[in-house]
Amino acid sequence: MPYIAIKGYPKDDETKKKVVEKINQILLENWGCAQEAISISVEEIAPEKWVETVVEKEIEPNVDKMYIHNGEKKF
Numbered sequence: 001m002p003y004i005a006i007k008g009y010p011k012d013d014e015t016k017k018k019v020v021e022k023i024n025q026i027l028l029e030n031w032g033c034a035q036e037a038i039s040i041s042v043e044e045i046a047p048e049k050w051v052e053t054v055v056e057k058e059i060e061p062n063v064d065k066m067y068i069h070n071g072e073k074k075f
Contacts, residue, residue, distance in 0.1 A: 001033065001037050002027060002031060002033065002037070002038065002039075003039045003040075003041075004023055004027075004038075004039070004040045004041070005040075005041050005043065006019065006020070006023075006040065006041065006042045006043070007043045007044075007045055007053075007054050007058075008042075008044065008045065009044065009045065009046075009047055009050070010044040010046070011044070016042050019042075020040050020042065023040060024038055024040060
């Protein structure tokens with residue numbers, strides 16, 4: 001705990017590593033968990049598959065749980 005799943009358009013390995021490391025640091029500093037408790041995955045989704053794979057199946061059914069949705073802060 002926690003498990004973070006990042007889904008996005010394809011990016012180069014260096015970009016993915018930088019983003020994952022920043023999220024990892026934020027969790028260590030703010031979430032109050034040990035490094036051994038953190039799991040972060042990256043799944044690349046082709047742009048033409050984004051709506052059917054992510055928006056319709058994951059975002060829309062969980063919009064009430066979003067802290068940021070379509071760039072807008074909900075807190």
